[in-house]
Amino acid sequence: MKVGINLLLWTGNPSEEHLSLINQIAKWGFDGVEVPIHHWNEKVYKAFRARMDELKLGATATTVMPNESNPISEYPAVRAAGIEHLKRALEMCAILKCDVLAGPMYSPVGRIVGRARNDDEWNWAAEALAAAAETADKVGVDIALEPLNRFETYFLNTLADACALAKKVKHRRVKVMIDSFHANIEEKDLFKAYTSCGKLVAHCHISENDRGVPGTGHVDWKTYFSALKTLGYDRWLVIESFSSTVPEIASAASIWRAISPSKEAVAVGGLAFVKKTWAAARAKA
Numbered sequence: 001m002k003v004g005i006n007l008l009l010w011t012g013n014p015s016e017e018h019l020s021l022i023n024q025i026a027k028w029g030f031d032g033v034e035v036p037i038h039h040w041n042e043k044v045y046k047a048f049r050a051r052m053d054e055l056k057l058g059a060t061a062t063t064v065m066p067n068e069s070n071p072i073s074e075y076p077a078v079r080a081a082g083i084e085h086l087k088r089a090l091e092m093c094a095i096l097k098c099d100v101l102a103g104p105m106y107s108p109v110g111r112i113v114g115r116a117r118n119d120d121e122w123n124w125a126a127e128a129l130a131a132a133a134e135t136a137d138k139v140g141v142d143i144a145l146e147p148l149n150r151f152e153t154y155f156l157n158t159l160a161d162a163c164a165l166a167k168k169v170k171h172r173r174v175k176v177m178i179d180s181f182h183a184n185i186e187e188k189d190l191f192k193a194y195t196s197c198g199k200l201v202a203h204c205h206i207s208e209n210d211r212g213v214p215g216t217g218h219v220d221w222k223t224y225f226s227a228l229k230t231l232g233y234d235r236w237l238v239i240e241s242f243s244s245t246v247p248e249i250a251s252a253a254s255i256w257r258a259i260s261p262s263k264e265a266v267a268v269g270g271l272a273f274v275k276k277t278w279a280a281a282r283a284k285a
Helices: 016-028 042-055 076-096 119-139 159-169 180-186 190-195 221-231 247-253 263-280
Strands: 002-006 032-036 058-062 100-103 142-145 174-179 201-206 236-239
Touching: 002 058, 002 263, 016 042, 016 263, 032 042, 032 236, 042 058, 042 076, 058 076, 058 236, 076 100, 076 119, 100 201, 119 142, 119 159, 119 174, 142 159, 142 201, 159 174, 159 190, 174 180, 180 190, 180 201, 190 221, 201 221, 221 263, 236 263
Parallel strands: 002 032, 002 236, 032 058, 058 100, 100 142, 142 174, 174 201, 201 236
Antiparallel strands: none
16 A cells, blocks of 8 residues: 555646655655646656656556536547557656556546536446547556546536446556545445455545544544555556645635635644544454
């Protein structure tokens, strides 16, 4: 098990100005950095990878779909742009030497259309992911689908549905991601929801119910970690938190107030909490 932290706590647009953050993350004791991929500036990602190599840090990545690159759009050109976005993001992952690209890679965050998804959208999502999976295989990166809560997407809200979509694609690189924040809202039986994913679980986010410091809210962490140990999960546990001081991310995640004492408190307190709770967790028979 390795612990990372997502740079979204500091920025939605990573640049070479953020290289010092990587040094700080290493000093705090993290095993890796999760890089949000929202642009195709290869120079930035090469600089990040060089710095992470110096510090012996691993990397993971996340991405989201822009409105103009929506894989389930009714317009073929927009769907094609969605596939291209996924392929380009995976190419950036190769530069970063990531083993997983995670996120809601099926529809733009916040896009609500006033109805449930339809069969066409389901099939379009599977087609886009199948196309992206070919690139994922070439670069050795898993695609981890993240279900979001009903207020952020109408398309994929539960882990059961995420697994169903991954199984429809039928490609070894297409898997699922567990996010404690979204599961806390949408799942009826957390342990069952987590463990029913089986070997499809390729990534996990550690996010408190208010998006603040992990361990200071009411997420059922005992069940979360026990389920992961029952699954034999041994990949990344990545802290994901946000700040009202990063406008584009605050707006997307609806962060309207200070939810933690500081960004350092999220990182330092969160890391200590994850390590302690993981060590104490026991797999259920």
